Amino acid sequence: MRCFICHQEIIPEVNWANVWKIDAKQTCCSECLSLFENINPGCPKCGRPSVEEICFDCVRWGRDKEDPLEKNISLFRYNDFAKDWVARWKYRGDYELIYSIAPQVKKVWREAGWNYSVVAVPLSEERLSERGFNQSEALIRTLDKEPLHLLERQGSEKQSKKRRTERMAAANPFKLKKTIHQPVVLVDDIYTTGTTVRHIATLLKENGCPKVYSFTLFR
Amino acid sequence: MFKKTEAFNWIPHHSTPHTFPHYAGKILLPHEIPPEHIEELTKTSVLTRVPSIIKKQCRRCGNQKPHLFGHLPHAKCQQDCLYCRNCIQMGRVIECEPLYIGSPECFWPAWENALAWAGELTPSQQQAADEIADLVKTGSGEKLVWAVCGAGKTEMLFPGIALGLAEGKRVCLATPRIDVVRELFPRLQRAFPAIEVQALHGESEKTGDGQLIIATTHQLLRFAHAFDVIVIDEVDAFPFHNDPSLHFAAKRAGKPDAARIYLTATPRNQEKRRIRSKQLPVVFIPKRFHGHPLPVPKLTLSFNLSRYLKKNELPAAILNLIKKPRDRQLLIFLSSISLTSGLRGFLASKGVVTEQVHAGDEDRKEKVERFRNKEIDILLTTTILERGVTFPSVDVFVIDAGHEVFDEAALVQIAGRAGRSPDDPKGDVIFFHSGKTNAMLDAYDLIRKMNRLGQKQ
CATH class of the missing domain: 3.40.50.300 (P-loop containing nucleotide triphosphate hydrolases)
Known part of the structure; x- marks a missing residue:
């Protein structure tokens, strides 16, 4: 067993609880895992860390009209370590890095108890051929789910290169291919301002979807 | 230096020189080359296309370890493709895409009398x-x-x-x-x-x-x-x-x-x-350029050192030595990053002002510069400063020199930080330990041997 982040050998700790049965395969060493920061409790709506009540941004989203997003759950804070992790996984294209936190991803997913269909966030053709994989689909596969492809993306501007105001002012880059009439969960890697998920949520809700949730790795 | 296992006969031999210095002798991923030029450059054999992963070995980094390869459900190929995780930081090498090797034959000018350095060699x-x-x-x-x-x-x-x-x-x-x-x-x-x-x-x-x-x-x-x-x-x-x-x-x-x-x-x-x-x-x-011998480290036993360090404290004997007024700056080497910050706090509580550096420190460059300009008197460091950096006049302490990070090479290098300048060719080097290790003795012997050989010359 080796850590999928630092490649160090993982020597499982044996105690009386697991002496008869070694724990399930570990994929991340304790040092690397300790560099991720958990979010607790965070904003009950979007999971923004270091607050406990509905945060300012969520209030803003629901001020003029109803917020299309029901709730977001994120695993970890988007700290420097997470930024490096995302850069290596998504931009450098180290696909197997997702295995490092797969057990945590599955655990949080189970705890959320969302028994809804899972919708993938599409990439533009250009980004997809550059990266070789869609990060949202990779995550959904980690959850042992089948992604629903309801959307397509026009244009290829990177969200991460824009500022909050620019993102919010930008036109909706997504187009609906198929409608759905059940609640869904959107799965993506990062929730920064929440614009991407709300763009999609608006589209889905306008076309008959009753509730939209989102599940993201980092917040 | 290297095992003769790899002959690199997959790298093409070229004879026609070209005028593209940015491709000369380079290994490139397909996306690092402007797509409109690839065909032309390959035709004129400025670039040569080679398979990227052969016999479970990455051609760019030589990685052969199975755990450093990964599988990617590749959107382009609609199947699982093998990629190298070892050199992923330089962009992904994947088996379904080739590497391009730039011909090394490029016109490089001949520079007569390029050397402007006027110093003299011993x-x-x-x-x-x-x-x-x-x-x-x-x-x-x-x-x-x-x-x-x-x-x-x-x-x-x-x-x-x-x-x-x-x-x-x-x-x-x-x-x-x-x-x-x-x-x-x-x-x-x-x-x-x-x-x-x-x-x-x-x-x-x-x-x-x-x-x-x-x-x-x-x-x-x-x-x-x-x-x-x-x-x-x-x-x-x-x-x-x-x-x-x-x-x-x-x-x-x-x-x-x-x-x-x-x-x-x-x-x-x-x-x-x-x-x-x-x-x-x-x-x-075996001789320094200024001709003076290397400072020989003093090995000083310090009882219960690890017990003190666990509490982020220092024994009184070491503390007094640090506090003692000295003519030179002081460089203190420690075994871990946590210890540099821990001891910095301890020394501050005893009225000793210090600064600390380690590998992850963003201000490392700036702090080293300040130490060099004598704005800092005492610098706590990990082995990151063991080599390559020159300060004109320092004393060097290694605390817990028996720790495994201080191997023979590290200790020799650390001792070599002292007495670099011809104006002050001496400096105290003290290894504080709670039991001599082979690394310490080997380092000590090597320094003494060098000094002996240096004297003979």
């Missing part, structure tokens, strides 16, 4: 410099320059580099540490003002199309048969000495008939074995 430096220059002239060979810390290794290289440039050769000076690249770059540029020296490291923006390059050993992963002269500084340093892919890269970056020069103050067993069996020619400089 007789032992001169001897090494002559041997290096001879090797540059003949090519096809290796030489280990075994010189004590502070012998003036960089200056010994100048005549050899000048000779190579005069013959229109391409020269690379590689070192494992980015700090050393930063420190040597201005010195090299001053010595060769007519030439644009390029510094390549993980944070630099340069493309690596220069004739004279100073790079981290990691950057050599981008080159294949590119250099006529390749110098590897600090061959015994982390991460070079224990990373097989860097050895692979260093071997490949030089042309088959390249002159290969290795510099070290503390050869590892692998090199020592090759020296003893006369496979690796060596030139030996």
